[in-house]
Amino acid sequence: MTKNYLVYVNGGFIPSQEASVSVFDHGLLYGDGIFEGIRVYDGVVFQLDAHLTRLYQDAKAIRLAMPLAKKALEEAVLETLRRNKLVNAYIRLVVTRGTGDLGLNPRKCPHPTVIIIAKPVDALHGAEAKQRGLHTIIAATRRHPVDTTSHEIKSLNYLNSILAILEANTQGADDAIMLDSRGFVAEATGTTLFAVQNGQLYTPPLYASILDGITRRFIISLARELNYPVTERDLTVFQLRNVDEIFLCGTMGEVVPVVSIDGQPVGVGKPGPITRHLLEEYSQRVKDPQHGTPIQSRAAPAPKTM
Numbered sequence: 001m002t003k004n005y006l007v008y009v010n011g012g013f014i015p016s017q018e019a020s021v022s023v024f025d026h027g028l029l030y031g032d033g034i035f036e037g038i039r040v041y042d043g044v045v046f047q048l049d050a051h052l053t054r055l056y057q058d059a060k061a062i063r064l065a066m067p068l069a070k071k072a073l074e075e076a077v078l079e080t081l082r083r084n085k086l087v088n089a090y091i092r093l094v095v096t097r098g099t100g101d102l103g104l105n106p107r108k109c110p111h112p113t114v115i116i117i118a119k120p121v122d123a124l125h126g127a128e129a130k131q132r133g134l135h136t137i138i139a140a141t142r143r144h145p146v147d148t149t150s151h152e153i154k155s156l157n158y159l160n161s162i163l164a165i166l167e168a169n170t171q172g173a174d175d176a177i178m179l180d181s182r183g184f185v186a187e188a189t190g191t192t193l194f195a196v197q198n199g200q201l202y203t204p205p206l207y208a209s210i211l212d213g214i215t216r217r218f219i220i221s222l223a224r225e226l227n228y229p230v231t232e233r234d235l236t237v238f239q240l241r242n243v244d245e246i247f248l249c250g251t252m253g254e255v256v257p258v259v260s261i262d263g264q265p266v267g268v269g270k271p272g273p274i275t276r277h278l279l280e281e282y283s284q285r286v287k288d289p290q291h292g293t294p295i296q297s298r299a300a301p302a303p304k305t306m
């Protein structure tokens with residue numbers, strides 16, 4: 001039986017089995033909305049401020065007037081965790097255009113819908129993926145370019161990634177690496193990409209149709225701190241097929257090695273040493289309060305019991 005937990009919907013906390021939105025919500029009808037996926041490690045909401053900043057930037061980009069201020073939304077996220085007594089969790093923060101009619105025009109949707117779901121975490125590619133690594137393909141589906149539905153907006157329309165995942169499924173792979181409209185490497189379906197060659201890290205630039213990933217930023221500074229040089233630059237598929245190591249990273253995926261592309265091994269076909277080093281360091285840092293927001297930060301501390 002599924003455990004009933006509390007979901008935040010427009011300011012109220014509703015039992016999960018009853019939490020719902022209207023069939024006229026434009027998030028459902030048109031994918032008109034934005035979201036964030038956020039992780040909580042040992043009572044610290046990792047990079048919460050960066051996630052909220054990105055959400056508010058996305059809201060501005062789609063001209064969605066956020067119904068509550070950033071601080072109030074932060075408090076709603078923390079309160080959702082407290083009410084569900086969660087200290088290790090995945091948070092899905094969704095803001096839709098709200099309820100309208102069957103027409104496209106957002107003018108008919110005066111009230112955005114705000115949803116916060118917090119649940120215990122299921123690993124993105126299965127718990128063992130970090131050890132064994134992922135088998136990938138290069139997808140025929142290209143990442144959407146900046147002058148269409150921008151890759152920069154974390155919108156509720158994920159069909160672009162889903163089409164690539166379907167290609168991976170058909171070919172028996174775990175995930176797909178996607179190219180931008182120029183043919184350069186962009187990212188995977190829900191993670192950004194790093195390649196390692198001769199001890200140096202390379203990652204596609206923000207203009208290569210990628211999401212400005214919060215984990216990507218974190219990994220760039222972590223790698224530099226650990227004395228691995230990092231260069232943001234265009235990568236060709238040819239180059240990618242010939243590097244020593246590849247890993248993907250994201251809030252859900254964390255750091256996951258890629259061990260093959262289109263059936264060919266990456267490097268020696270096993271998770272590489274630099275990937276493993278970064279994965280280990282990453283899993284330590286995510287619990288550090290200096291990289292996140294403690295759940296109890298804005299509430300009075302619980303009284304100590306003897």
Ligand code: PMP
Binds near residue numbers: 154192
């Ligand atoms: N790319 C895409 C397409 C994604 O959906 C995600 C997950 N949000 C990422 C990259 C990784 O971004 P982040 O590190 O901010 O989770």
